C-alpha cells in the first residue's frame with residue numbers, strides 16, 4: 363500500500379489541494395499516522411510527473427490573499443492505476459509483530475537469557491493493555507464508524523497474536539527441547 | 545489518590561462441590577470496586593463460575609469471606625441473599641434463566657413489578673432496556689421463541705433494569721456473533737457507566753475482556769494474576 367494510491371482514491375471522489383487531501387485522509391483513516399503535509403506535497407508531485415494526477419487550477423495568491431493553492435485532479439491513467447490496485451488482493455503474509463514475538467521466544471531459549479514464559483506473560487499484558495486502549499477509543503460516545511472499524515482491525519490482529527501466545531506458552535517445554543537439540 | 549473501599553471483597557475462598565472432589569476454589573482472592581468493569585478469564589473448569597456464584601451470594605463458600613459493605617454475604621441467610629439479588633445485584637447466567645411463560649417484555653419488567661413499580665412505568669422501562677440491547681423487536685416473544693443470543697440480551701436487559709450496584713454476568717456474549725457481541729458490550733458498558741453499576745463479567749474472549757477496566761485470570765481455583773489499571777469513575 364502506498365500513500366500515492368490512497369491519495370488517488372481521495373482524488374477519485376473529488377479534486378482537492380494538498381491541505382484538503384491531508385484533512386480528508388486523516389478523517390477517513392483515524393488509526394493511521396496523520397499525513398505530514400510535506401509527504402502529501404511530494405506525493406502529488408510524483409503523481410503529476412507520472413501522469414496519474416494533474417493540476418486542475420492554481421489560485422493566484424494575489425486573488426485570495428493567502429499562499430498559492432494548487433488544486434489537483436485524477437487523470438484517466440490515474441483511474442486505471444487505482445482500479446488495478448483496488449482489484450488486487452493483499453498478500454496473505456504473516457503479521458510481522460507475531461514473528462518478532464516468535465523470534466524472541468526462540469532467541470531467549472537459544473541464548474539462555476531470561477525466561478520465555480515470563481516474556482510471553484509480559485507480552486500478553488502489553489497486548490491486553492493495547493486492546494483495552496483500542497476498545498476504549500471505539501466505545502467513546504463520539505466514535506465514528508471508521509474509527510470503530512479500524513480499531514476492530516487492530517483488535518482482531520492483536521487477538522490472533524494472543525491466541526498464538528496462549529498455545530505457545532503451553533508448549534514451551536517441547537519447543538525448548540527442539541531448540542536445544544538442533 | 546485515595547482508593548474508595550471495594551464494593552465487594554472476597555478473601556481466601558475455598559469451595560468443594562463434594563467429598564473426594566478436587567476443590568473448585570482453593571484460596572481465591574478478588575475484589576470488585578464501585579463502578580468498575582472487571583473481566584474474569586481463565587481456562588475451562590478453573591473456577592470462574594464458582595467464584596461469580598460466591599461473590600453474588602448464590603453459593604456460600606466452605607471457608608473464606610465475602611464482604612459487601614458492612615455485610616458478610618458468606619454468613620447471610622438465604623432470604624437476605626436472594627433479596628440482594630433482587631434489589632442490588634443483577635445476575636446473568638451462562639444458560640437460560642428467563643421465565644418461560646412470560647414474554648421478553650414481561651421478563652424484563654418483572655424485577656420492577658416485584659419492587660412495586662406501576663405496570664405502565666415498568667413496561668416503559670423494560671421497552672427501553674430491550675431497545676438498548678437490540679431486542680425490542682422480540683418484546684412479545686417468549687424465551688422458547690427466541691434465539692440463544694436474543695435470550696442473552698433479554699437477560700442482560702432484565703439484570704440492568706433495576707440499575708443494580710453490581711452486575712454479574714457469566715459469558716454474556718457467548719452465544720453472539722462478533723458484531724452482535726460488540727453491540728451488546730458497547731450497550732452494556734454505556735449502561736453500566738451511566739448507572740454507576742460495577743460489572744463482573746466472565747469471558748474467554750480477549751476482545752470482550754478488553755471492554756473491562758481490569759482483568760483477573762483464574763487458574764486452578766485461585767486468581768493467578770491481574771492486568772489493567774484500576775480506573776475508578
Ligand SMILES: Nc1ncnc2c1ncn2[C@@H]1O[C@H](COP(=O)(O)OP(=O)(O)OP(=O)(O)O)[C@@H](O)[C@H]1O
Pocket residue numbers: 561562567568586587588589590591592593594595
Ligand atoms: N454444581 C456442581 N457440582 C459439582 N461440581 C461442580 C459444580 N459446578 C462446578 N463444578 C466443578 O468445579 C470446577 C470449577 O467449575 P466452574 O464451573 O467454576 O468452572 P469455570 O471456570 O466456570 O469453567 P467454564 O469456563 O467451563 O464455564 C470444575 O471442575 C467443575 O466440574
Ligand SMILES: [Mg+2]
Pocket residue numbers: 592593594638714
Ligand atoms: Mg463457567
